[in-house]
Amino acid sequence: MTPLRSWRELEPGRRFDFGTIALGQEAIIAYAREFDPQPFHTDPVAALDAPLFGGLVASGLHTMGACFGRIMGSGLFAQVSLGGSRIDTRWPNALRPDEEFSLEGEVLAAEAHRKRPGMGVVTMRYTGTRLADGAVVISMEGTQFLRE
Amino acid sequence: MTPLRSWRELEPGRRFDFGTIALGQEAIIAYAREFDPQPFHTDPVAALDAPLFGGLVASGLHTMGACFGRIMGSGLFAQVSLGGSRIDTRWPNALRPDEEFSLEGEVLAAEAHRKRPGMGVVTMRYTGTRLADGAVVISMEGTQFLRE
Numbered sequence: 001m002t003p004l005r006s007w008r009e010l011e012p013g014r015r016f017d018f019g020t021i022a023l024g025q026e027a028i029i030a031y032a033r034e035f036d037p038q039p040f041h042t043d044p045v046a047a048l049d050a051p052l053f054g055g056l057v058a059s060g061l062h063t064m065g066a067c068f069g070r071i072m073g074s075g076l077f078a079q080v081s082l083g084g085s086r087i088d089t090r091w092p093n094a095l096r097p098d099e100e101f102s103l104e105g106e107v108l109a110a111e112a113h114r115k116r117p118g119m120g121v122v123t124m125r126y127t128g129t130r131l132a133d134g135a136v137v138i139s140m141e142g143t144q145f146l147r148e
Numbered sequence: 149m150t151p152l153r154s155w156r157e158l159e160p161g162r163r164f165d166f167g168t169i170a171l172g173q174e175a176i177i178a179y180a181r182e183f184d185p186q187p188f189h190t191d192p193v194a195a196l197d198a199p200l201f202g203g204l205v206a207s208g209l210h211t212m213g214a215c216f217g218r219i220m221g222s223g224l225f226a227q228v229s230l231g232g233s234r235i236d237t238r239w240p241n242a243l244r245p246d247e248e249f250s251l252e253g254e255v256l257a258a259e260a261h262r263k264r265p266g267m268g269v270v271t272m273r274y275t276g277t278r279l280a281d282g283a284v285v286i287s288m289e290g291t292q293f294l295r296e
Contacts, residue, residue: 038220065183073185089236106219
């Protein structure tokens with residue numbers, strides 16, 4: 001992905017395509033054992049009894065991490081990213097092993113930091129959409145600080 | 149931790165102490181390489197030039213995962229957790245390697261699910277407070293579904 005050179009290249013409405021992602025069962029279990037140990041994330045058999053899921057689903061934190069791994073790994077923000085301060089994340093639908101979803105980013109707002117010269121405050125919405133049925137599996141609104 | 153038997157045991161204002169957490173430099177780097185590859189999370193030398201941090205800091209996603217690993221690993225929700233749908237997370241201050249922070253949970257709201265009998269919708273705020281100076285390093289407001 002072509003790296004941004006300044007936050008000023010980001011105008012509201014601009015969109016970025018981060019490709020598709022899927023999480024395998026082994027990776028889902030390994031992540032959840034450390035960071036979200038609940039049977040519907042770690043035990044495919046016990047997960048069958050989970051009232052809301054009826055089977056193994058990815059920890060939402062894992063889905064979130066996989067998205068940021070992709071976003072930051074793309075290089076888009078590599079020359080400008082200074083950090084972030086908030087992410088508001090929703091998981092409207094559960095993600096099961098090997099389900100592919102597309103990841104897209106959209107600029108919601110971009111403005112100069114009120115106190116720090118040379119810094120922009122950008123609000124992005126990242127949306128993960130399952131290819132099979134168009135269901136949103138993750139939606140994140142994040143505040144990022146970027147270089148001018 | 150004594151496991152909850154029903155969401156009805158959670159009244160607003162009730163607090164839970166999840167102990168203290170610290171993330172070592174190796175763990176910070178390993179997590180960020182996969183889930184948040186940015187120099188101020190993965191490279192102690194390059195991180196010295198990071199304008200907002202001036203040194204290596206934990207990926208906010210890693211801090212979040214470590215907190216949920218502790219919360220879910222405590223067993224508090226083991227008999228009642230059905231999943232979650234939203235977490236709004238803020239990182240007001242950066243967390244550096246080996247900095248210890250305490251993790252506390254507070255019930256903000258708890259009510260019966262409007263459509264699903266036998267299910268409660270609980271809003272929790274989890275706060276991570278650095279022991280050295282009392283600075284908040286993570287604050288999460290999460291919506292969880294729990295059994296009756």
